[in-house]
Amino acid sequence: MNSVTFLCHPFHRGGVTRWMVEAADEFANQGYSTSLVTVVPNGFISASGRPTMTDLLNEYKDIKVLTKSVDLTFELGIQSYRELVYYSLVVKNIPKGTPIILSDDASVWGAGKLLSKDYPIIGVLHSDDPAYYYLHNRYKTFLASVIAVSYRIKRNISDDNIKVIPCGIKMADFPIKVEESSFLKLIWVGRIEEKQKRVSDIARIGNELNNRGVKFKWSIVGHGDDTELLQMIDKFGLNKQFEFTGWLDKIEILKLMADSDILVLTSNYEGMPIVVMEGLNMGLGVVSSKVSGVEDITEHDEAHRIVRLYDIGDTESAVENIISLKVSLDSDKREEAKQIAAELYSIENCIKKYIDVFKHMKSFGNEEVSKFNTISLIINNIFSLIISKLRYLKYRVTS
Structure with missing residues (x-):
């Protein structure tokens, strides 16, 4: 053998x-x-x-x-x-x-x-x-x-x-949820730290969304020192818009993704983020900084309908991409996201x-x-x- x-x-x-x-x-x-x-x-x-x-x-x-x-x-x-x-x-x-x-x-x-x-x-x-x-x-x-x-x-x-x-990744078989909602449901998953993950941009993006009148709920999943991020969110008066879940196991993360609209990635550098593969598999739109791995997805013919990239640190562009993607994200595009994940990232x-x-x-x-x-x-x-x-x-x- x-x-x-x-x-x-x-x-x-x-x-x-x-x-x-x-x-x-x-x-x-x-x-x-x-x-x-x-x-x-x-x-x-x-x-x-x-x-x-x-x-x-x-x-x-x-x-x-x-x-x-x-x-x-x-x-x-x-x-x-x-x-x-x-x-x-x-x-x-x-x-x-x-x-x-x-x-x-x-x-x-x-x-x-x-x-x-x-x-x-x-x-x-x-x-x-x-x-x-x-x-x-x-x-x-x-x-x-x-x-x-x-x-x-x-x-x-x-x-x-x-x-x-x-x-x-292993392809998860969760039903896609497409529900009319009065607010945008975002999710970020990772290690809460600044050097690689650039978590301070989470607060900046949230503040810009709020300034543009966008109602949103944002789940932050992961562990790490969240002190400075929480202080920034408090400074912007956004405490009610954010939920910090701490560490979750994989099934819990996937369930939370299934109830979200867009995965946001703010990193300074990556390899091929597993969270992006899982987000696509769960039918999410993806708004990400231009980092390794996520760039490769954009070579797929249909990816531009699902994945939007912005220059690292350009939070205004990130917000514009989030807003435009939410407007166009329907059940067909969510199915396309799942198909892209299966084609490119099936383990x-x-x-x-x-x-x-x-x-x-x-x-x-x-x-x-x-x-x-x-x-x-x-x-x-x-x-x-x-x-x-x-x-x-x-x-x-x-x-």
Whole structure:
């Protein structure tokens, strides 16, 4: 039987980790023996109430979950120690020659380098983000294949080994709601932070809609530090127009989308936003800043009727697009949105493309990688333990 393994960091951090689980499940549906290798954090300082990957995997019975419990030595120790923990976990459980798909974590990519002598390693670039370009540039010689989720990412990398495959989603079968309403129903989904998601534009767009006399309700779904955003909304006197739901599971998000009109994306940069794929699948119109991935949708013949783009930060243009799209958004266009999602982003089709990559990727067996023995693991263990204890002491003193 064909097999594939996903190597992932311990916490569920959003779209990337959700994709890894759904992709692993789809590989299983297509006849692959599928494993996900991760660690189980014990007493981590950085947990912040986030679910672990093993929590996320509980409902997926066809994915073999291979784990090891780790303590603060893993969290606060050195990166090379974390790499060796991942390396040892894979070598112990996964047959040589199994393709391994990496999550978006430097320690995981470092482990991929160590494993590349005996396993074909696939690096996935999920975002048009310097952090991903850094990982690619540092580890590209150890990768059997590189996958970019958008054409912008591919254009930014000079690598003949790169393929473009959107991450893809499972198509949800929710009925489309088209109801006459006295107000516009907007939704934004993501991590509430400014650097990537540019959440301050949410308040600015809301204020401009209000100034133009548009009645709206806006659901903000996600977790993060929302202090400054809430202050801006309060300053504009828009508290009653916004609802902050906090973290929701996927089904709850889809239900909320089904009851909305337009998904708004305000980001400074993205890869291929899963939330946009899900929004289209739920029959929503999309108004988005011009970011990686969303640009690719506009190549579809019918996309201009469903997806509107504006220059990053141009909130007036965003508002104009929201207003014009709402006027034209009827049941036919909502059905078109669902069809575009199925055509471009069905996870079944995307995983078939991965399987084709497996057939043609370069062979593994990188001679630059030296073998690691028990002595090196012990040395790293001791060194990491010392570093982690010092960092934990500093944390206790300063917190």
